[in-house]
Amino acid sequence: MAAEAFWTDSHNHLAMPEFDGDREDAVARALSSGVRRMLLVGTNPEDWQPSAALAKRCGFGSAAGLHPHEAFRWNGRVRESLLAALGRAPAAAVGETGLDYHYDFSPRPAQREAFAAQLRIAAERGFPVVVHSRNAYEDTVSLLSEHAPLRGVMHCFAYGPAEAEAFLKLGLHLSFSGIATFPKAPEIRAAAGVAGLDRLLIETDAPYLAPVPHRGKRCEPAHAAHVGRFLARHLGIPEEEFARRPSENAARLFGWGPLGASEEVRKLGS
Numbered sequence: 001m002a003a004e005a006f007w008t009d010s011h012n013h014l015a016m017p018e019f020d021g022d023r024e025d026a027v028a029r030a031l032s033s034g035v036r037r038m039l040l041v042g043t044n045p046e047d048w049q050p051s052a053a054l055a056k057r058c059g060f061g062s063a064a065g066l067h068p069h070e071a072f073r074w075n076g077r078v079r080e081s082l083l084a085a086l087g088r089a090p091a092a093a094v095g096e097t098g099l100d101y102h103y104d105f106s107p108r109p110a111q112r113e114a115f116a117a118q119l120r121i122a123a124e125r126g127f128p129v130v131v132h133s134r135n136a137y138e139d140t141v142s143l144l145s146e147h148a149p150l151r152g153v154m155h156c157f158a159y160g161p162a163e164a165e166a167f168l169k170l171g172l173h174l175s176f177s178g179i180a181t182f183p184k185a186p187e188i189r190a191a192a193g194v195a196g197l198d199r200l201l202i203e204t205d206a207p208y209l210a211p212v213p214h215r216g217k218r219c220e221p222a223h224a225a226h227v228g229r230f231l232a233r234h235l236g237i238p239e240e241e242f243a244r245r246p247s248e249n250a251a252r253l254f255g256w257g258p259l260g261a262s263e264e265v266r267k268l269g270s
Contacts, residue, residue, distance in 0.1 A: 005034075005239075005240040005241075005243040005244045005247075006034050006035070006036035006037070006243060006244075006247055006259070007033070007034050007035045007036065007202060007224045007225050007228050007243050007246075007247065008035070008036070008037040008038070008201070008202065008224070008246060008247040008250045008251075009030065009035050009037070009038040009039070009202065009203055009204050009206070009221045009224035010038075010039050010153065010155075010175050010201040010202060010203045010246070010250045010254075011039055011041050011096070011130065011153075011155050011156070011175060011177075011201075011203035011204070011205055012038055012039070012040060012041065012203065012204050012205065012206040012220075012221050013040070013041055013043070013047075013051075013205070013206060013207060013208075014026065014027070014038070014040050014051075014054060014206065014221060015040060015042070015047055015050040015051040015053075015054050016047070016207060018207040018218060019206075019207065019220075023054075026206075026220045026221060026222070027058060027221070029220065029221075029222040030220070030221035030222040030224070032222070033222040033224075033225040034225050034243070035221050035222055035224045035225055036247075036259055037060065037061070037247065037250065037251070037256065037259065038055075038058075038060040038061070038221055039055075039060065039061045039062065039063055039092065039093065039130075039250070039254060040052075040054060040055040040060055040061070040062045040063070041062070041063045041065075041095065041096055041130060041155075042062065042063065042064045042065070042085070043065065043066070043067035043069075043070065043096055044066060044067060044070045044073070045066075045073075045078060045081050045082075048064040048081070048082070048085040049085065051063075051064070052064070052085065052088060052089075052090065052091060055090050056089060056090050060090070061090050061091075061092040061093075061254050061256060062090050062091055062092065063091065063092060063093035063094065063095050063096065063130050064082060064085040064086055064091060064094065064095075065082070065093075065094050065095035065096050065097040065118055065129075065130065066078060066082065066097055066114050066118065067096055067097065067098075067100075067132065068097070068098050068099050068100040068105075068106060068111045068114070068115065068132055069100060069103065069105040069106060070105075070106065071106035071107075071110045071111040071113070071114035071115070072105075072106040072107065072110045074110065074113060074114035074117065079117065079121075082094075082118070082121065083121065083125075086121070086125060086127065091127075092127070092128075092254040092255060092256070093122075093127050093128045093129065093130050093152075093153075093253075093254060094118050094119075094121055094122040094125070094127045094128070094129045094130065095118070095129050095130025095131065095132070095152075095155070096130045096131070096132045096155055097114065097115050097118040097119075097129065097130070097131065097132065098111075098115055098131045098132035098133050098136070098140060098155075099111050099112065099115055099132070099133055099134070099136035099139055099140050099143075100132060100133075100134045100135070100136065101134065101135040101136040101139075102134045102135045103134075108139075111136075112139060112143065115143055116143055116146070116147070119143065119144070119146075119147040119150065120147065122150060122152070123147060123150060127151075128150075128151040128152045128153065128253050128254065129150055129151070129152035129153075130152065130153055130155050131144070131152055131153065131154050131155060131172070132155055132156070133154060133158075133159075134158065137159060137163055141166055141167070141170070144167075144170050144172070145170065148170055148171070149171055150170070150171065150172070151171065151172075151253060152171075152172050152173070152253075153172060153173040153174070153175050153201055153253065154167050154172055154173070154174050154175065155175050155203065155205070156175065156176075156177045156179065156203065156205050156209065157174045157175055157176055157177075157188065157191055157192075157195075158179055158188060159187070159188075159191060160187035160188070160190060160191055161187070161190045161191045161193070161194045163191070164191035164194040164195060165194060168194070168195065168199060172199075173195075173199045173200070173201050173249060173253055174191065174192070174195040174199060174200060174201070175200075175201035175202065175203045176188065176191075176192050176195075176200065176201070176202060176203070176227060176231060177203050177204060177205045177209050177211075177227060178204065178205070178209040178210050178211030178212070178214075178215070178219060178223060178226070178227055179209055180192060180211075180227060180230065180231060180234075181211040181212040181215075181226070181227060181230045182212065182215070183212075189231075189234055192231055192234070192235065193235060197237070197241075197242075197245040197246075197249075198245075198249065199249065200245070200246050200249065201246050201249055201250055201253075202224050202227050202228045202231070202246045203224065203227075204219050204220065204221055204223045204224050204227065205219065206218075206219040206220045206221055206223065207219050207220065210223055211223050211226045211227050211230065212226075212230070213226075214226070228242055228243055228246070229242075
């Protein structure tokens with residue numbers, strides 16, 4: 001791969017306890033794999049600050065939002081805490097937020113209320129939104145449509161090409177994780193073809209959803225390169241081009257300038 005091409009992990013949870021034993025090594029492995037940029041995503045009030053602090057220390061971006069599993073917690077105090085988190089660098093997006101009707105860890109009305117509130121915050125603050133949607137296509141589209149126009153990304157896209165078209169029409173990006181490498185995921189791979197290079201992102205969702213050949217193990221940011229190479233082969237696109245375009249898309253969506261890194265990250269990657 002040419003020196004100017006690199007991978008971007010547009011969604012991970014590197015501040016989670018699963019990385020407490022080797023977090024710096026995980027960053028180093030990512031850099032060695034050609035992953036130069038990341039968005040570290042917070043999902044609840046307890047990890048918004050650690051995610052942002054780690055992202056700032058390493059020269060990456062961060063996002064803060066209340067995950068649908070945590071939506072039952074939404075209230076005025078949580079809203080104020082979220083606004084404070086979004087007011088601190090390097091916050092680049094609201095999320096992840098959305099709807100999860102698979103687990104239903106929060107009542108569905110509470111999920112919809114918290115999601116709608118965070119969509120309003122994203123619109124008011126001019127942030128893109130990072131959307132989680134599982135078994136909740138219709139309500140997700142409905143709420144996004146009510147709050148359009150919005151910039152954002154359907155994180156860990158797990159629907160098919162028809163749903164991909166609907167989200168693309170709303171102006172959203174589609175982000176593909178290790179699920180795209182699973183043998184029983186042809187619909188997701190078809191959706192990647194629909195997304196096109198202008199609206200496609202790559203992510204890991206680490207520590208979850210490790211791609212083939214690491215399936216069943218802890219996922220980490222370095223695996224963004226595995227996901228990207230797999231999709232490049234599947235779509236018949238040269239690897240360098242497939243690394244460059246999603247990275248440019250992420251930079252444009254999250255408001256990142258030219259690639260830079262802190263001294264610490266350069267040291268870890270050396």
